[in-house]
Amino acid sequence: MKITNAEIVISAVSKKQYPDDRLPEIALAGRSNVGKSSFINKLINRKNLARTSSKPGKTQTLNFYRLNDAFYFVDVPGYGYAKVSKKEREKWGTMMEEYFETRDTLKAVVLITDSRHEPTRDDIQMYDFLKYFELPVIVIATKIDKVPKNKRSSHLKRTRETLEMEPEDELVAFSSETGDGKDESWRLLRRYL
Numbered sequence: 001m002k003i004t005n006a007e008i009v010i011s012a013v014s015k016k017q018y019p020d021d022r023l024p025e026i027a028l029a030g031r032s033n034v035g036k037s038s039f040i041n042k043l044i045n046r047k048n049l050a051r052t053s054s055k056p057g058k059t060q061t062l063n064f065y066r067l068n069d070a071f072y073f074v075d076v077p078g079y080g081y082a083k084v085s086k087k088e089r090e091k092w093g094t095m096m097e098e099y100f101e102t103r104d105t106l107k108a109v110v111l112i113t114d115s116r117h118e119p120t121r122d123d124i125q126m127y128d129f130l131k132y133f134e135l136p137v138i139v140i141a142t143k144i145d146k147v148p149k150n151k152r153s154s155h156l157k158r159t160r161e162t163l164e165m166e167p168e169d170e171l172v173a174f175s176s177e178t179g180d181g182k183d184e185s186w187r188l189l190r191r192y193l
């Protein structure tokens, strides 16, 4: 997919701020520092549109990027950062529930994991949370450039098994460094747009 127009429309903290133009939407979730911003920037060919938004102390917002005036990517604040206070964590949970429960233009969710490691408890919780809302999930196992070629398929298998992924959900090996998995990601996302 060629992105000719990309703009941040709003950083929302509550439902009344979500865009209301009814364009289809893909949300992107992942642990802090997993490589989510890099994934977004790589897909849309921008160096720095998606900022590393999930650093502790920064306001946790849902960032709505309108692409080609045709659809949205919604950058969900990163989870799993150990030093976040209980209050912050609760705020995050409430915001996520409000979004995933009510957003009817949301077509699918991209869940980014680190292909080097087994998915964490937080990753599993996030996957289960999304499936609770019956959302299609595309798992992107990123940083695959860091996994030796002869270990890639076993790492991917482990990701699928640890998350107990539903058979209809897709898993893509990805690298923001090399662009591996970019075309495949767009091919899968396009189905929802």
Ligand code: GDP
Pocket (backbone or CB within 6 Å): 030, 031, 032, 033, 034, 035, 036, 037, 038, 039, 051, 052, 053, 054, 078, 142, 143, 144, 145, 146, 174, 175, 176, 177, 178
């Ligand atoms: P975010 O917090 O999830 O948005 O993570 P970032 O996109 O900011 O990435 C966190 C760190 O991982 C940065 O230092 C990136 O350069 C690095 N990174 C992200 N994706 C990849 C990748 O595919 N391969 C490698 N080798 N490094 C990556």
